[in-house]
Amino acid sequence: MTRTFALSIAYDGTDFAGWQVQPGQETIQGTLQRAILRSTQQDVTVTGSGRTDAGVHALAQVASCRFATWTASTDALLKAINSRLPDTVVVTEVHDAPQDFHAIRDAIGKRYRYQIQVRQQRDPFGHRYRWRLRRNVDVAAMQSAAAKIIGHRDFASFESAGAARKSSVRDVRDCQVIPAPDYETSGHLAIEVEANGFLYNMVRNIVGTLVEVGYGKQTPAWIDEVLGQKNRIYAGQAAPPQGLFLKEVYYRPGFLPA
Template sequence: MERNILLTIEYDGTGFHGWQRQPEVRTVQGVLEEALSRVCATPITIDGVSRTDAGVHALGQRATFSGDFGIPADRIPIAVNGLLSGTDREGDLRIIESRQVPSGFHARFDAKGKKYRYMIRNEENMAVFLRNYRYQVSETLDMDAMRTAASYIIGEHDFACFQAAGGTPRETTVRTVTSLDIFQEGEPGARDISIEIAGDGFLYNMVRIITGTLVEVGRGKIAPEQMINILDSHDRGTAGHTAPPQGLYLVEVYY
């Protein structure tokens, strides 16, 4: 009897060429499909919610797959994680949860929204051990200016200005950002800044471009109120730079 399984997955994106399966390179989808096919003793293809880029991390990626196999849903994480523990990249990918869902449920198409977190290390000399998990910005950032600029992003807008070229063409670039919060920890000169953004959907590199634009605001290169004109322009050229991938984390998917 065919069953439909929903996975919750976490991974360190450093050692992967992104989520999507590609020939001859290591990807999250490729590694998981190979392991699941062995555990389920049948070819498995998974559909993920977010096609994260190389270097991007996930705390709560979701994916579905279906098939006729004997292993109970709640035993799949144990079996797959055990199989992956014997590889030379042990510890950078793990299934957190596996449960059976109704037939026809799809991880991506049934998702109501997602939350991402972007981590910035705002200090002049960042520890080398953080290089794969933070975006280092040496200049002290103006947090109040960044929060003011962020307030203009919340709500329903045409976010074409925050879409990079090269992604899958979309029917519309209108999205709704439900929250955008900026937190900081630590003392000035050695602090982490966390940008958390949630919404009903995101365009290609949208979170990284929003982050890069907010960094430009924090540096004083873009006025906070200019965010209104950037959004109204629908032009990628008016927004700031694209922040690097290693600071980005997919935190949660909402259903």
């Protein structure tokens, strides 16, 4: 009898061509599947809750996978897989899941974090994990603009081409612009967005648009206009991938063991 697991995975996406397996490229999914094959001799498909792009990171990506046989503990499986992973990818949790658990289909929401460094000198230890802005930003204006993103809306203006979706309406539950406690000296700023689902490049497009407001090129009220146009060309440029982290994936309460 097969056994289905839910994995929680953290990774530094800098040196990977994104989540999804692609011929001739190092991907997170391919790296995980190879580690599982080598450590358990089982050829398993690891289904992520979503495909992160090249250079995008995860603090807690969730993936489902079904094993033909695994009679040892979840902890033994976690250790086995981690023993074959590179330093940049780690399985942080393994849980038994319902037989038909599917990490994409069963997800009811996600939270992303986007990290920015404003104007301070380049940080050689942070460039893999932050978008560095060349000019100061008006944080209060960005916070006002972010509040306008929240709600049940058509986010077509924030969807990059390339993905087919039935609808571009999403429920954004939270959108925060969060300066670090030491913002004055570090220039560290994060933008967190939580929604029931995301369109292609939606977070990076939102971040790029909020930065236009931060630079004073547009007012917070402009966000309503952009949303109303339902056309990608009205929003700001997409922010680069290195600042983006998939922070959390949500499932129905009790659906996955804690």
